[in-house]
Amino acid sequence: MKHLAKRITETSKKSFGMYGRAAAMTGRDLIHMELGRPHADTPDHIKQATIDAIRAGKVHYSDLAGVPHLREALREKLARQNGLEVPADRIIVTNGLTHGSYAAIMAFIDPGDEAILLEPYYPQHVGKIELAGGTVVLAPLDAANGFRIDPALIEPKITAKTKMIVLINPCNPTGRVYSRDELQGLADLAIRHDLLVLADEVYEDILFDGARHTSIASLPGMADRTVSLFAFTKSYAMDGWRIGYMVAPDWAVGALLKITANDVTHVNTFVQEGALAAVTGDPAVLEGLIAEDKARRDIVVSRLNQMSGITCAWPEGTIYAFPNITATGMASQDLAELLLEETGVVVEAGSFYGAAGEGHLRICFGSLSIEQIGEAMDRLQRFFGGLSQPETVAQVGVA
Numbered sequence: 021m022k023h024l025a026k027r028i029t030e031t032s033k034k035s036f037g038m039y040g041r042a043a044a045m046t047g048r049d050l051i052h053m054e055l056g057r058p059h060a061d062t063p064d065h066i067k068q069a070t071i072d073a074i075r076a077g078k079v080h081y082s083d084l085a086g087v088p089h090l091r092e093a094l095r096e097k098l099a100r101q102n103g104l105e106v107p108a109d110r111i112i113v114t115n116g117l118t119h120g121s122y123a124a125i126m127a128f129i130d131p132g133d134e135a136i137l138l139e140p141y142y143p144q145h146v147g148k149i150e151l152a153g154g155t156v157v158l159a160p161l162d163a164a165n166g167f168r169i170d171p172a173l174i175e176p177k178i179t180a181k182t183k184m185i186v187l188i189n190p191c192n193p194t195g196r197v198y199s200r201d202e203l204q205g206l207a208d209l210a211i212r213h214d215l216l217v218l219a220d221e222v223y224e225d226i227l228f229d230g231a232r233h234t235s236i237a238s239l240p241g242m243a244d245r246t247v248s249l250f251a252f253t254k255s256y257a258m259d260g261w262r263i264g265y266m267v268a269p270d271w272a273v274g275a276l277l278k279i280t281a282n283d284v285t286h287v288n289t290f291v292q293e294g295a296l297a298a299v300t301g302d303p304a305v306l307e308g309l310i311a312e313d314k315a316r317r318d319i320v321v322s323r324l325n326q327m328s329g330i331t332c333a334w335p336e337g338t339i340y341a342f343p344n345i346t347a348t349g350m351a352s353q354d355l356a357e358l359l360l361e362e363t364g365v366v367v368e369a370g371s372f373y374g375a376a377g378e379g380h381l382r383i384c385f386g387s388l389s390i391e392q393i394g395e396a397m398d399r400l401q402r403f404f405g406g407l408s409q410p411e412t413v414a415q416v417g418v419a
Contacts, residue, residue: 031150037143038356042366050360051396053383054368056192056339058257060312062294063305066256069297073290082289084281085273086113086265090296094265097299102224103238104248106267112276113265113287113295117222117251120266122148123279124218124247125184127272129154133183135218136174140167140193140342140373140380142220145186157182160376163344166333167194167376169202171209178209184216185209187236190223193373193382194342195335197231200239207239217246222264223338225255225306226386228314231336237267244269247276254339254386255306256298263287263295313339313386316393320385323397327404339386342370346379348407356381363399 036043038054085091091108098104098111114120121144129135131153137145139160149156159174161167174185187206190197210217217236224233237246251264268276280286317335324332324343332343345355352369359365370380385393 027151027153031147037372038360038366038368041357042360045360048364050364050366051392051399052366052387053385053396054366055387056254056384057259057387058254058309058339059316059387059389060257060309062257062261063298063301063309065301065305066258066294066297070290070294073293078290078293080289082286082292084277084286085109086111086287087289087292087296090292090299091265093296093299098267102221102235102248104235104243104267106243110270110273111265111267112273112280113263113292114249114251114280115264115284115287116253116262117220117249117264118144119262119280119284120247120249120251120264121145121218121220123276123283124249124266124268125149125152125154126279127275128216128247129183132181134179134181135184135186136177136182137186137374138169138174138188139375140191140370140377141186142188142192143372154183155181158374158376160374163376163379167191167196169198169206171205174206175209178213178215182213182215184218186218186220188220189236190221190226190231190233190337192223192338193340193368193370193377193380195333195338195340197227197233197336200234203234203236204239207236207242210245211241215245217242219246219248221248222251222254224250226310226313226339227337228317229334229336233337244271247272252295252298255309257309258294258298261291261294263291316385316388316390317341319390319393320383320397323401324383327401329404329407339384341383341385342377342380343383344380345370348404352378352381359400359403363403365396365399 091111095108125148129152133154134157135149136157139158157177159177219236237248248267252258321332324330329347330343352371356369368382370377
């Protein structure tokens with residue numbers, strides 16, 4: 021008998037985008053700018069703390085919500101950096117932010133419930149909502165308005181079935197860092213319609229040009245209706261470590277632990293010692309990693325803006341540029357595929373993040389060395405310079 025559960029057969033099949041296409045190509049000199057993984061190695065003091073924990077015998081079961089001394093350090097960090105004054109027992113350590121968002125969606129979304137995603141959206145949230153039996157409702161933001169949060173574009177999407185709004189701040193894929201005023205507008209909607217907010221804040225540290233990150237849970241009336249998600253993934257180059265944490269209202273902690281205890285029991289014990297070293301370590305280490313990301317951003321965005329048919333806003337945060345390619349006359353998926361074939365540079369189509377992302381590409385500048393970035397930009401500049409020629413335009417079917 022081979023019968024799959026309906027949660028598998030009746031949910032959408034989201035592809036791996038351009039990563040999947042590139043993975044099928046062998047023998048090619050590819051430069052990968054489609055995946056949001058850090059280029060830097062995990063800092064040595066984090067590795068050493070983990071090694072020391074293993075040697076000290078910290079290899080057994082531990083607290084379901086995370087080791088107490090890590091949660092206490094996270095409590096201090098949240099108060100200092102995020103304006104969240106919460107007790108340690110409202111913090112749950114998770115296997116990365118992805119695990120935290122899965123647990124929250126499973127804990128709060130019933131079959132038939134609706135969850136609003138701001139578009140362009142992060143595709144993984146779609147699958148999680150559908151696996152819970154929920155319905156994804158998209159609220160497209162306006163590219164012409166810099167993808168600002170506009171309550172007038174979101175409120176019409178709210179119905180009697182709406183349970184949750186999902187927020188990514190700083191935003192993947194657009195690179196926006198939402199202002200306090202924008203977040204207040206979203207908070208007002210959540211309060212007025214009695215909605216939960218699931219706040220993905222994985223890029224909270226990666227900020228540029230004086231941008232300031234605000235946790236929406238710190239706004240008046242939001243602490244009791246927000247689940248805030250954080251991770252060490254991007255900030256400390258710990259993507260393969262799979263460790264993050266979430267902050268939940270007191271009434272929700274038991275429900276979330278019911279999910280996490282049943283799917284992973286608890287996070288790897290000795291890896292939590294590495295996370296502790298990260299959050300309590302010398303701030304200069306993190307500052308150095310962010311400075312490297314900024315240097316990469318500056319090269320990529322300045323070079324993109326020199327290319328024919330391309331304009332690119334300066335990302336305020338994250339490790340992504342989201343250049344506008346509408347002047348090429350090509351659909352973003354077609355262009356991404358052509359770039360892969362003609363240049364070997366792998367970028368993601370803006371349409372992968374929803375229809376509001378059409379007319380853009382997402383380019384990760386945080387995953388490569390400076391030398392690799394230079395080579396990628398050289399390839400792209402040659403390509404777009406040639407694309408502007410009439411005979412090339414005709415060959416690729418651009419009107």
